[in-house]
Amino acid sequence: MIRVALDAMGSDHAPQVELEGVAQALRELPPTFKIQLVGRIADVEAGLEQVEIVDRSRVELIDAPEVVGMGEKPLQAIRGKPNSSIAVGLGLQKKGASDAFISAGNTGAVMAASTLLLRLHPGVQRPAIGTVFPTAQQPVLLLDAGANVDCDPRELLGFAHLGAVYARDILGRAHPAVGLLNIGEEDEKGNAVVKEAHQLFKAATNFQYLGNVEGRDIPAGECRGTPLDVVVCDGFVGNIVLKFYESAARVFVSLLRQEIPDILKRPEMAKVLKVLDYSTYGGAPLLGVRGVSIICHGSSQPKAIRNAIRVAVQMVEIEMDRHIDAELNPSAGKAVV
């Protein structure tokens, strides 16, 4: 039984959104997992009365009397609140009592605590936040979506390796095609870091490198006719593009709602909205830490929590952790399946 610890105090509407997500997951996903709800016991118990849990024996309550606020400084919050839901949830995984952690709380605090408690895979210099973008074709994994504002070329190469394993293991791409986000396809395009990274990527052998890709290739889901699986950039660019996209999608939909209110009721809109809807993809994995840590949006809906649980279970089942070790340390580990 896979043990997924869920920060019950994370989202803007915690714990209710989290608990509704758990209820959905228990109802809809294969019964290979149990949930460890980490938070203030009284709040969680009160919240549980509002939702219908099909199998209460698969839900365990773990007390964490402290809560990290959205505005708190990450390191300070983690050090100052050892009994927060974030620290307790990740602590379980550290001591082998849990297999995965999910939180819709303070992103910086989850990142810091994950790095401190779970530590990094040998060979990883920095962890990266991966985000799955809906596109006109198959979804594309973009990383780093905000963990690192400045990256050197080797760190970007590390992200390419991490992204390739995720695309293979979780998105089911047999030979992940990786692009480096740039402002043109030619070798000489871009800033100094990206130019050097481009050369490192060209020399890499364990993923298919499509070359420099541009901003337009992400929503298109392809680059020069080849489907794109992974796009690598630093966390400054990635975070701006991610937030831009979320907002643009919201603006599109609210424009449609305002101008043509009846259209949103049409069944064909479902596919259109799905393309604009992040929550389908279930949170952003923090790649590079040992174990599983998934960050959800503060404004997550229950469906996003449910899907994050699905992804967490999948990451554990498929042993992604072992595959990352093999990818980064091919001589030490077993070969990647």
Place this chain on the structure above:
Amino acid sequence: MIRVALDAMGSDHAPQVELEGVAQALRELPPTFKIQLVGRIADVEAGLEQVEIVDRSRVELIDAPEVVGMGEKPLQAIRGKPNSSIAVGLGLQKKGASDAFISAGNTGAVMAASTLLLRLHPGVQRPAIGTVFPTAQQPVLLLDAGANVDCDPRELLGFAHLGAVYARDILGRAHPAVGLLNIGEEDEKGNAVVKEAHQLFKAATNFQYLGNVEGRDIPAGECRGTPLDVVVCDGFVGNIVLKFYESAARVFVSLLRQEIPDILKRPEMAKVLKVLDYSTYGGAPLLGVRGVSIICHGSSQPKAIRNAIRVAVQMVEIEMDRHIDAELNPSAGKAVV
């Protein structure tokens, strides 16, 4: 009579798109301008037979036997082809025989030639490409959209000044509100360049600084409740966001077309499509060069050319050039109106 030189050989469907744009401009805009069509005379004359020009006396043909290709290296192309439509068109302005230049050709070549021939305003370190983004509110000017991959904090401050003048003169914002594109609103967010730029922007007095803004604030058109007029970033980030947006808008429209074909015929869609449609805003001004140089997309439609002509005329009429001098050199020039 304002003299607007138009590169007739620039766009992917040159010269026909350009000539149709000219025909629209002559029909629809106030008759304060004439057009100087710069290109291969034979091609332009043949093309003119396909369009209806209401007032042929306002169109002058200027021969430029060479054409810069989209794939050519900018500096090499400009130096190697002194009789290209780009070099000839900008040359007219240099010698005082023209007031503005518009091209949908090789962006790098237009930038290089504009800088070489027109030169920069005193106080400007680098020119920036301004792009007007449709948003949920009023349009927002983003710069730099791709002229400079690496920028130092002072250059970003220069872009803020250039953007503020454009927002005031062309977009009609009395007190332009400027934001610095970052990954969070707090002082300590961002990379080293942006952090230092944030401090410089805070100390600036001749525009209203809204502080750090995030990717999501661009499509929203506001930041923390205040309407946004100008967003400053380096050309690496700006170009990626711009191309991402263009592509996302295309994907969104084609999804709607595919799933709900009848919807595009509904009159209420016009407003939705307008928000997704760049061509409304008429090209990207290269700000910081003396004079007027406007870059259009290679895939421009006639409406985009028409609107670029409208913007070029407006930039000349309002004497934006003089206002930029005053903004950058307040002691030397007259006060900005």
